[in-house]
Each structure stands twice: as structure tokens, then as C-alpha cells.
Amino acid sequence: MYLLIYKNMEESINTNPFEEARRYVANAEEIIQKSKLDQETKLYRDKKYVRIAGDTLWKGCLIALDAVFGVRKGKGRPSIKKYTEAVAKRDQKLLQFVNTGYETMHLVMGYDGNKNKKVCDAGFEIANTIIDHCEKLYPNRVCA
Numbered sequence: 001m002y003l004l005i006y007k008n009m010e011e012s013i014n015t016n017p018f019e020e021a022r023r024y025v026a027n028a029e030e031i032i033q034k035s036k037l038d039q040e041t042k043l044y045r046d047k048k049y050v051r052i053a054g055d056t057l058w059k060g061c062l063i064a065l066d067a068v069f070g071v072r073k074g075k076g077r078p079s080i081k082k083y084t085e086a087v088a089k090r091d092q093k094l095l096q097f098v099n100t101g102y103e104t105m106h107l108v109m110g111y112d113g114n115k116n117k118k119v120c121d122a123g124f125e126i127a128n129t130i131i132d133h134c135e136k137l138y139p140n141r142v143c144a
Contacts, residue, residue: 017067024060047113054109
């Protein structure tokens with residue numbers, strides 16, 4: 001029984017990092033729907049789900065960035081500084097999205113739990129932009 005479950009879980013793991021990153025975005029969409037939107041104020045009602053969705057979005061972006069830039073190699077956890085340095089060497093436009101995405105998804109949504117729908121929508125838009133942009137760069141992958 002356990003072997004069968006493990007085998008099914010193993011088969012469901014994506015080998016394409018961009019499909020995996022988009023799966024994180026889809027999961028974040030499901031998560032944020034749990035925090036019902038107040039139609040009058042356009043604010044999500046529960047900060048908890050906004051935080052979880054923001055963190056999930058950011059992790060999806062990191063998967064895409066790691067696929068192109070290989071920042072996770074070496075010892076220790078990579079900081080945002082390592083990501084921005086790697087991206088800055090290659091693509092200034094992507095660097096702007098990474099900086100904005102870090103602030104929006106990781107800090108404003110993930111830490112602060114900002115319940116404003118426009119802020120959350122911006123986080124989703126930036127995440128999709130980062131993933132799409134990384135996918136375009138992927139054939140010319142550079143490891144840091």
C-alpha cells in the first residue's frame with residue numbers, strides 16, 4: 001500500500017521547472033480563494049491565506065530563477081542578494097521584476113499579509129512574468 005502511494009507521488013513530480021513553478025502559482029490561486037473577498041471593500045478577509053499565497057508565489061518564482069541561474073549551488077541558503085546579483089549580470093529587465101516581485105510577494109503579501117486585492121493581483125501578475133521570462137532564457141542557461 002505505502003509503496004503504491006510513494007510511486008504515485010514520485011510520478012507526479014514534474015521534471016520541467018517551469019511547469020512546477022506554474023503549479024505553485026495555481027496552488028497560490030487556490031489558497032487565496034480560501035480567504036473570501038469582500039466585494040464592497042475589495043479586501044481579502046483573512047490575512048493568513050494572503051501570507052501563504054504570497055510565500056507560495058515567491059517559491060514558484062525561485063524555482064524558475066534557479067532553473068536558469070543555478071543560485072542554489074554551494075553552501076547555505078541563497079539570499080535575495082545572490083539572486084539579484086546573478087540576474088543583474090544577465091538581464092536588467094528581469095532584475096526589475098525580481099526586485100518588485102520580492103517586495104510584493106515575499107514582503108508585502110508573505111510577511112505583511114496585505115489584504116488588498118490589487119496588491120495580490122499584482123503579485124500574481126509579477127510571478128507569471130518572472131516565470132515566463134525565465135522560461136525564455138532557459139535555453140541559454142547560465143549557472144552562477
